[in-house]
Amino acid sequence: MLLYIHIPFCDSKCSYCAFNSYVDKFHLKKSYMKALEVQLKFELERFNTKKESVESVFIGGGTPSTIPASMYRALFESIKPYLKNDIEITSEANPNSATKEWLDGMFKLGVNRISFGTQSFNKEKLKLLNRSHTPEDAQRAIIEAKEVGFKNISLDLIYATLGDTKKLLEIDLKTAFSLPINHLSAYALIIEEKTPFASKPEMSKESLKLTKWLFKEIESFGFKQYEISNFGLYKSSHNLGYWDYKDYIGLGSGAVGKLDFERFYPDTNLENYILNPLDIRVETLTEQDKITEQLFLGFRSSLGVDINILNKAQSKRADLLINEAKLELRDGRFYNPNFLLADEIVLFMYS
Ligand code: SF4
Structure with a gap:
């Protein structure tokens, strides 16, 4: 955490x-x-x-x-x-x-x-x-x-x-x-x-x-x-x-926290936050939100993406990208060698 x-x-x-x-x-x-x-x-x-x-x-x-x-x-x-x-x-x-x-x-x-x-x-x-x-x-x-x-x-x-x-x-x-x-x-x-x-x-x-x-x-x-x-x-x-999608406490007006499938947003109005720092909006994430975020984060960083979070259709697309040398597969993770293509790769996964 x-x-x-x-x-x-x-x-x-x-x-x-x-x-x-x-x-x-x-x-x-x-x-x-x-x-x-x-x-x-x-x-x-x-x-x-x-x-x-x-x-x-x-x-x-x-x-x-x-x-x-x-x-x-x-x-x-x-x-x-x-x-x-x-x-x-x-x-x-x-x-x-x-x-x-x-x-x-x-x-x-x-x-x-x-x-x-x-x-x-x-x-x-x-x-x-x-x-x-x-x-x-x-x-x-x-x-x-x-x-x-x-x-x-x-x-x-x-x-x-x-x-x-x-x-x-x-x-x-x-x-x-x-x-x-x-x-x-x-x-x-x-x-x-x-x-x-x-x-x-x-x-x-x-x-x-x-x-x-x-x-x-x-x-x-x-x-x-x-x-x-x-x-x-x-x-x-x-x-x-x-x-790596770890959980984080987000303290303060303008911070964001995350715990499992929930995100927390303390009040962004400074005076309101000071009056009630526990007035925190909660957003619930779906499994799909989580996977999409993991794809974006993994393909734009050296962490890569765990092969197991892709569905069948996405795995096929990932194979196509490997053939085109746009992705690499090592030890059960996909790695993107060109971070500038990260967004396109994720969009392709959902095309
Ligand atoms: S206004 Fe403050 S927070 Fe925003 S970029 Fe400038 S220094 Fe950073």
Whole structure:
């Protein structure tokens, strides 16, 4: 079982962002952290959580570095007995708010992996995306994370943005790999509804040629691709857990949890969540939902898909794909050698 904690505060709203995050409700931070504890207690019981059973923790958002490290202490104390030994504990952070003091405070609490929302080292591109940090902030924060003692440092880059050129991405990668990182996530810009970019669809400019080039380039630095957007010298165990369809507690306004055939959605309205963190919507999944999700997750990652979850017709289709070298079969699992084809492969399974 995994644990996800959502921090719905951000310094500015990025133009493409559809996550549940607020820039004007910082006065609610304290009461929000208290509400998280109330939900934690409830979820630990609902999930029948045993001591030392949680396999990874991920603090995401929003921007976890908008909350002072000291304000996480009580939550960490409550979580601690349930954590297995030596597990991955990640916090996302934005370069402008991840000060050395914050990084040091989180490290001392037990966080051992930091994932920086860097997106680019190009000033104009950061402005275009309405990010609140500068390229210098990002470099400083990553170097300071290393100085504080973090061994596992990841950064996010965004590509497929209007104005992206090989040259720009090349400089982004060169800068990224000059820093002490051992994991990188590269996300294509997607235009989401109800975001400032929704009225500017031209902001997203994906070119298959550029994407393929980018993936190859990242791998040339020794970072192996283990999911369509993820590359590293190691695989994040929290990421792998999601794709392996493990159960997860989702704490916070905007988080999602999953237990067997149920998904849980705490209230995305911050004030309502604080008033009643246990007002959680439940969605029931069918066996078919589960299989479809497992196909999507497995074909877009190095985990692959268990041969036994396919029905007869799908197995036949998988055989066709093996003949065309679009799938590989090893030890009872199908593997997709080209993650960019993942969606097409799943659609073919249902055609
Ligand atoms: S920092 Fe992240 S969560 Fe916050 S607005 Fe930007 S993309 Fe969204």
